[in-house]
Amino acid sequence: xxxxxxASSLLSQMHAxxxxxxxxxxxxxxxxxxxxxxxxxxxxxxASAQQQAAREIANAFEIGQSDTDLSDVMIAMQKANxxxxxxxxVRNKLVQAYQDIMQMPI
Numbered sequence: 001x002x003x004x005x006x007a008s009s010l011l012s013q014m015h016a017x018x019x020x021x022x023x024x025x026x027x028x029x030x031x032x033x034x035x036x037x038x039x040x041x042x043x044x045x046x047a048s049a050q051q052q053a054a055r056e057i058a059n060a061f062e063i064g065q066s067d068t069d070l071s072d073v074m075i076a077m078q079k080a081n082x083x084x085x086x087x088x089x090v091r092n093k094l095v096q097a098y099q100d101i102m103q104m105p106i
Contacts, residue, residue, distance in 0.1 A: 013043055017090055040090070047083040054080040 016039055054076040060068040 013039070017043070043083075043087060043090070047080070047087050050076070050080040050083050 017036075054073075057068060057076045058073050061070065061073045
């Protein structure tokens with residue numbers, strides 16, 4: 001159940017990024033830039049926290065803590081993987097948009 005909540009949370013964040021990236025004008029107000037930067041930074045922090053949590057759960061499983069199951073380790077690793085893949089796709093889209101803008105004739 002928590003996996004679907006995390007996936008829906010990730011989807012809503014990606015939609016928010018998409019909405020922020022497709023602003024109405026070519027020049028955004030500084031407050032909009034700050035919101036996009038904060039949103040992207042929050043997503044980066046969350047992905048980093050998920051990777052750290054996955055590492056901690058994996059280490060707990062490796063040393064044999066009784067309350068850690070293999071399924072918990074696998075779920076945590078997949079959450080971190082999906083989060084990182086989403087950030088990679090956002091980065092790829094941003095780089096592509098930048099390259100498209102730089103190749104526009106003046």
